[in-house]
Amino acid sequence: MSELNTVEAEFHRVDRRPLRTAAVVGTGLIGTSVGLALSARGVTTYLLDRDPEVAREAAALGAGRAARPPHPVDLAVLAMPPSAIPSALIEYQRSGLAHYFTDVGSVKLPPQRTAATAGADLRGYVGGHPMAGAERSGPSAARADLFHGRTWVLTPSARTDPAAVARASELIRLCGAELLLMDAAEHDRTVALTSHAPHLLASLIAGRLADTDPARLRLAGAGLRDTTRIALGDPDLWTDILRSNAAPVAEVLREVADELAVAVAALDWLAGPDPAQQLRGERELHHLLSLGVAGRERLPAAAAQPAGR
Template sequence: MRTAAVVGTGLIGTSVALALTARGVTVYLRDRDSTAVQTAAAMGAGLEATPPEPVDLAVLAVPPGRIAETLRLVQAERLALSYTDVASVKEQPLREMAELGCDATRYIGGHPLAGRERSGPLAARADLFDGRPWVLTPSRETDTETLNRALEMVSLCRAVPVVMAPRDHDHAVALVSHAPHLVSALMAARLEHAQDTDTRLAGQGVRDVTRVAGSDPRLWIDILGANANAVADVLAGLATDLDTVVGALRSLGAEDEAKRELGSRGVEALLRRGNVGHGRIPGKHGQPAARYEAVPVVVPDRPGELARLFADVGRAEVNIEDIRIDHAQGRPAGLVELQVDPRRAEALTTALRAGGWTVQR
């Protein structure tokens, strides 16, 4: 691939442009927001110019509701030989393209499974897609050249291509992305009018559950609107489970021993289903999920302490599989939870304590 165009210079579009430019591709940028495209160009993402001839591939980094109309316009001006997008839904844009008479042979749907809570070109990174899945959804009309150009783009962005049917993609992202986002927002909304004394008790659990609730609502309205039925189906099943567990908890809190036993079984059944579902989330490098053991270490909140901790872990010859950081309330310290192979946890604990670290294990 020698040339590309990126239409839409927000977080994803600018990140695509930065990644392609870094691999030697000449990228042309455009956006309805002149400030956004000027910012992306100033970051080195590409050229704020019209290509002299059709580029190899145009990437439409606009909201799902604008994909079809944008494709119609850029195909009319022959911007590229092939076209793709980065929208998180695929079926609705396809239907709208057919209604507008777009050339489906030169289009392939795309969706990189990467992002950040921040938006806009200044949040973009050339390495945003490194090792991340990038779904491609060819239709029956998509020609081989267009598929190959999209695969080359994914490779240049150092992502991992995954080919799916458009409908299968939409059901999958409803389950693993769109519905979880709403669940996160629902839980975060419980905190809206909470007392400060309550929120000061917030630990890693509630931070994990509500993390994505900080995303831009305007962007998510468009995403959810384009995949509303699939997301509603997932949430309907969740609502049924919620009704069941609420009833079980009421029984668990009853005075009658038989009711408490019944409630205990109901709550336990849900927790065990959760264990099974959590175990199906792929682990490192797409391998089956592995069980790690936590080694919690108190770390002073000052420069260089994390580096010193990691250096001591390295000297103990233990690999850190995952890490979590929880900041202490009212203290200049944090609790760093090192996830390691259970067979190495005791040795690491001994080594860190010998190095003067406080290990809460």
């Protein structure tokens, strides 16, 4: 039995008590949305942020109390960029903020390894990643239903206490998401394909518009807007994400680059005078476009979003 299967089997045998108290460290979009969801379900939630004013803004929206809890809470959620997670985990474990910890970072293996090397107690920690977000950032963009129907990955290590997984799974249930247990390395390879590389590619396409004549942009249709929507993400956060998951993202982009080279060659053939090369170019493009259709059709239906969002 694999380490993940062992943790999963033990997790199902753990007595899962209700989550009564929680702390959210980092009150941006995701952290504030977690606070809103938990507070709406009756969980006493404390909000901490390196900028106290941001925590107070989240509290004013109903996400919890902008204060440090007087006693260790049941679960602390670290809502911050991947590179900040290891030091925050160690700091708050040592200060007794919570009995168990999770995070919402979009890269899992490097923070886990760094935290272990730096002396974090991995028994009380399980990595997490809700597959939800928005182009806008900050507390004002948060909403309690952000995670409804979305997949929320947990990546326990071999040292993770099943009780920590149980606590984090209760968080996921209260937020209306669906739990998926994954190996940390497999998670990082997967999101490189499904999230990180697409974000960078969208940014590269959108970047071509930066110096374009505004009159030409009046021709932009829904396809361009859909393709570049995610390019509005915070560059500081996304630089951190891409740095943390650099090797898997580079692997995906190398494969895309190979196919881009094929597409460029095919277009050059089509633009040239040789009928044989034109036919070859047409076949190459048709093959690439057909692969795109086949891949797109494999995607599961997206979770329904509230009206107006």
